[in-house]
Amino acid sequence: MKTDIIISIENVTKKFKDGDGEFTALSNINLEFSKGEFAGFVGPSGSGKTTLLNIIGSLDSPTEGNALVMGKNIAGLSHKESALLRNKHIGFIFQVYNLLPVYTVFENVEFALLLQNYSASERKKRVMEALEWVGLQNMPDKKPSKLSGGEGQRVAIARAMVKRPEILIADEPTANLDAKNAHIILQMMKKLNEELDTTFLFSTHDEKVMEYLDRIVHLEDGKVVRDEVKNKVAAS
């Protein structure tokens, strides 16, 4: 178990307006994640997996409690500060890849670097390196519409990893993939996790994903019901 804590969730509760009332998506969550973890949130639909990932990814903020990511309290960040946090430290992989449709593979991956003002030559070097990680170095000029599902998700991984973030958030990354492609993607992510020491956080109910995870946080009705660390129950 690695010890550098980069994510610390303290008593986080998230409520959404639901008509005239409120819906509690997360209730008093306490979790910590260290650098280089390969962990995932598992649970049925509506258990709060994605909400928790969104808070960690600074796309959303908790109603109560503190979510400290890279030392920053998400609740207190302005739009600009949270954008900077995502830009520098967090990569995202989505269920439906969310590739920018008018951009080529190269441009999609390059996008994250454009926001960080890298020079053109540095961008090219890094993009090609990221495409090599995912085995797509031969198709930089293809448009997303010409890619298969597996290829699309590999581009999404390259886009998320090209800026070498400390945290990578993957929301149901294999939900739209067949078993073979899901395994390829997961092996790729595991390899990147080991080589680059990036913390991977998944939300999933795919058992194939769970096989690869070193730590599984089980959520139900917005509460942590079990926190498994590789053959060992760490907390409940």
Add this chain to the structure above:
Amino acid sequence: MILAFQLAYRNLMGAGLRTWLNAAVLSFAFVIILFFNGLIDGWNQQAKLDNIEWEYGNGQLIHEDYDLFDPFSVQDGHGVLPVSEQENLVPILVRQASIYPEGRMLSISLKGIAEEQEIVGLPTHLLTNSTAEIPVIIGKRMASAANLRVNDEVLLRWRDVNGTFDAQHVTIVGIFDSNVPTIDNGQFWIPIKKLWEMTDMEGHATMFISTVDQPKEIPGWNFRSQEDLLRELTEIIEMKKASSSIMYILLLAIALLAIFDTQVLSIFRRQKEIGTYIALGMTRHQVVGLFTVEGSMYSIFAMILGCAYGVPLLIYLAATGIGIPEASQEMGVSIADRIYPVYGFALILGTIALVVISATIVSYLPARKIAKMDPVNAIKGKLQ
């Protein structure tokens, strides 16, 4: 900002035909605005030059009792200016008269002018060279209205200084072609000495055309500068410009509506993309900026497209001019039978600014919605 332009350029080029359709509509508005304003500026410039060349010279010294717009002032609006004061001035005496071509009666202004003058373009040398008893030069409009040709004789009736009628045949010795109707319509030009003799008004003048910009002040006479004399013409042309602008404002509005529509649709259709931009680290305001720049880049593309077909077209039209129908020349305003559009820097820069600023505004208005979007829902493409 550079990033917004870079990304907007990629997005628009990636959007392909949709981008070029919008740019084409906007470029059409751009070229039409330039063309119409250039045409009116060309008309304005040409009309000013014509008026200076044919009528105003460097300004006019007008008798204080004479009002160009009051025909009753012709009777008494004249006076004698000592010869010593007439340096750089060409005298004109205006009297009312009638002619009787083909048995009809037409009221005219009978104008006497010094034949030796060279300050205005009237071919007064024809009056000097003629052997006719009373030689007359008229403009083509007058000739057409009275059905007169060179060497025709027509009966002229006038009143002398005492109000006594007199009549005599006059000979048309020349018909001039001028774009300035105010020296043509209803006017007979004869030697001023002959008019003095006919009216017994030796030395009288209604006005003088000045050969210098600012003659000395003379009591009883008002000097109207070139600029002052041209003011009415400029105002008429400006009014015409304003009324023509309705057409191109409509055209521009259609083009801007297309951009606005595209932007509104984009923001609905591209919510997932907006959410992805935010997830990848763009601030909401950067995304608003990106969409606004995308919209204003339509105007840049429109200019490039407009230049591709507009520059050769506008240069060709500036060289060949636009033919103006005969009927338009009866309007009473100086207008040539062919107008050559003029495209000044101010016009080009003004049009560019108008198109770019208006495209930016219509792009920004719908893009503001992005700032209020929830990125979580946007990533999922949920309508907000």
